[in-house]
Amino acid sequence: MATEFHNLQELRHSASLANKVFIQRDYTDGTVCKFQTKFPSELDSRIERTLFEDTVKTLNTYYAEAEKIGGQSYIEGCLACLTVYLIFLCIETRYEKVLKKISRYIQEQNEKVYAPRGLLITDPIERGMRVIEISVYEDRGSSGSSSGSSTTSSSGR
Amino acid sequence: MHLGVEEPIRECQYNQICTHNSSPMDTPHIKKKKNKRKWQVFPGRNRFYCNGRIMMAKQTGVFYLTMVLILVTSGLFFAFDCPFLASNLTPAIPAIGGVLFVFVMGMLLRASFSDPGVLPRATPEEAADIERQIDANNGPSGPGYRPPPRTREVLINGQTVKLKYCFTCKIFRPPRASHCSLCDNCVDRFDHHCPWVGNCVGRRNYRFFYLFILSLSFLTIFIFAFVITHVILRSNRTGFLSALKDSPASVLEVVVCFFSVWSIVGLSGFHTYLISSNQTTNEDIKGSWSSKRGKGNYNPYSYGNFITNCCAALCGPLPPSLIDRRGFIQPDTPQPATQTNGTSACPPNQVQSHMGPGRGGSSLRREPQTSLSPDTSSSSSGEIPRCSQAS
Numbered sequence: 001m002a003t004e005f006h007n008l009q010e011l012r013h014s015a016s017l018a019n020k021v022f023i024q025r026d027y028t029d030g031t032v033c034k035f036q037t038k039f040p041s042e043l044d045s046r047i048e049r050t051l052f053e054d055t056v057k058t059l060n061t062y063y064a065e066a067e068k069i070g071g072q073s074y075i076e077g078c079l080a081c082l083t084v085y086l087i088f089l090c091i092e093t094r095y096e097k098v099l100k101k102i103s104r105y106i107q108e109q110n111e112k113v114y115a116p117r118g119l120l121i122t123d124p125i126e127r128g129m130r131v132i133e134i135s136v137y138e139d140r141g142s143s144g145s146s147s148g149s150s151t152t153s154s155s156g157r
Numbered sequence: 158m159h160l161g162v163e164e165p166i167r168e169c170q171y172n173q174i175c176t177h178n179s180s181p182m183d184t185p186h187i188k189k190k191k192n193k194r195k196w197q198v199f200p201g202r203n204r205f206y207c208n209g210r211i212m213m214a215k216q217t218g219v220f221y222l223t224m225v226l227i228l229v230t231s232g233l234f235f236a237f238d239c240p241f242l243a244s245n246l247t248p249a250i251p252a253i254g255g256v257l258f259v260f261v262m263g264m265l266l267r268a269s270f271s272d273p274g275v276l277p278r279a280t281p282e283e284a285a286d287i288e289r290q291i292d293a294n295n296g297p298s299g300p301g302y303r304p305p306p307r308t309r310e311v312l313i314n315g316q317t318v319k320l321k322y323c324f325t326c327k328i329f330r331p332p333r334a335s336h337c338s339l340c341d342n343c344v345d346r347f348d349h350h351c352p353w354v355g356n357c358v359g360r361r362n363y364r365f366f367y368l369f370i371l372s373l374s375f376l377t378i379f380i381f382a383f384v385i386t387h388v389i390l391r392s393n394r395t396g397f398l399s400a401l402k403d404s405p406a407s408v409l410e411v412v413v414c415f416f417s418v419w420s421i422v423g424l425s426g427f428h429t430y431l432i433s434s435n436q437t438t439n440e441d442i443k444g445s446w447s448s449k450r451g452k453g454n455y456n457p458y459s460y461g462n463f464i465t466n467c468c469a470a471l472c473g474p475l476p477p478s479l480i481d482r483r484g485f486i487q488p489d490t491p492q493p494a495t496q497t498n499g500t501s502a503c504p505p506n507q508v509q510s511h512m513g514p515g516r517g518g519s520s521l522r523r524e525p526q527t528s529l530s531p532d533t534s535s536s537s538s539g540e541i542p543r544c545s546q547a548s
Contacts, residue, residue: 027311027332028311073474077474081472084259084267130279
């Protein structure tokens with residue numbers, strides 16, 4: 001864990017932002033929150049396709065879980081209605097709980113997978129659930145845009 | 158300056174880096190500038206109260222009229238009619254009336270004060286990315302040439318839906334979203350702008366609005382029926398005219414209830430129909446899913462049967478607010494529509510720890526996000542991670 005942290009700090013200190021890639025929403029299933037799993041060409045040299053698709057698919061699963069209409073959401077809705085929605089002053093909605101899970105997942109993915117490759121994912125909630133924003137960093141220390149170099153170069157800042 | 162700790166990034170750690178890396182000139186400048194909350198620079202035409210907790214439209218006059226009508230009528234009912242009815246019929250009448258009244262007021266305030274589902278405007282990078290995509294699709298245009306309206310087509314459950322580009326918010330509106338010209342916001346699942354409620358009715362407050370008009374229908378009919386009962390019972394004892402003289406408030410209540418019951422019950426019926434077919438007022442008025450438009454035209458959002466549609470609308474999950482009203486602005490964060498020059502003493506590549514949306518209660522605090530918001534000019538100095546705290 002300490003190693004990954006170190007990489008994230010190194011990323012911020014030694015890299016400069018080159019580009020931002022936006023993963024748009026996929027509306028083919030209606031208005032549920034779902035992101036396109038199409039691999040953007042700008043990330044071709046930075047990250048493996050499978051890793052990227054795994055991340056997006058996991059996020060889509062989380063959002064589907066948050067927006068699922070089923071027994072639990074009905075119970076929550078009815079209980080809330082009976083208490084004139086005052087119950088939400090005390091407890092969190094299921095959506096909020098899942099959003100916390102999502103933000104933890106994104107942080108973990110950033111630390112373990114994306115930062116070592118010079119990338120950083122922004123939580124979609126901060127962009128109005130419209131896009132997954134991936135910031136692409138160029139390592140200032142090395143001339144190549146290879147993501148591996150940012151981890152091995154010692155910035156010494 | 159090592160951060161070898163296992164625990165998630167804490168505010169105190171960020172503070173440590175702040176003081177270590179920032180130049181002496183920066184710190185007093187930052188400390189002098191009081192951090193604004195996001196609602197204070199919100200680009201839409203909304204009014205905020207209670208430090209961002211309450212969000213309403215700009216024109217709230219009619220909302221106060223609604224409040225006065227409900228409070229006065231109910232107050233008169235409880236003060237003048239209920240004592241008689243409780244003693245002569247049953248005390249359950251004021252009890253039920255009280256429950257209905259509390260429910261009506263709760264739903265009204267909830268519908269009026271909450272964020273209807275406003276979509277935040279695009280960040281400059283996002284807007285630029287969309288522009289690039291549009292230009293790539295349409296080809297370059299010469300000066301003075303007005304580009305065609307920007308639309309994207311998407312296939313939803315077999316039905317082709319056009320997504321329109323919003324020139325104000327600089328986004329492609331999600332399906333069912335619409336731009337409210339009164340509030341100057343794009344609202345998700347936009348139903349209509351209700352002046353009686355003093356707010357837009359959208360995805361996040363539609364159920365409150367519906368429950369408000371439904372319970373208000375019941376309350377109006379309830380008050381109307383029992384005031385009439387009261388007057389009749391009194392007339393049996395003392396005659397009609399003296400009954401009216403004894404409780405003059407009843408006349409006012411009957412008049413108010415009589416004139417409002419038609420519109421309120423009518424509106425409840427209309428919205429019950431909309432919910433059961435999973436349409437918005439906007440779509441119904443435009444006839445978006447009407448079979449008159451074409452043979453294969455159907456509503457792709459409907460679940461098929463009206464029970465599921467009702468349950469989904471009323472008991473579905475409540476999405477969170479997408480505009481972080483009570484969060485603090487970072488001084489150099491590029492603001493979407495009200496973007497300042499972005500110059501500040503602090504260099505770019507800030508780490509921005511973003512606290513939870515909407516309510517600002519400590520129970521909803523999220524862990525700091527490692528989202529970076531750079532300036533277009535790159536800087537060679539080290540980054541100063543910034544922490545924010547929604548108190």
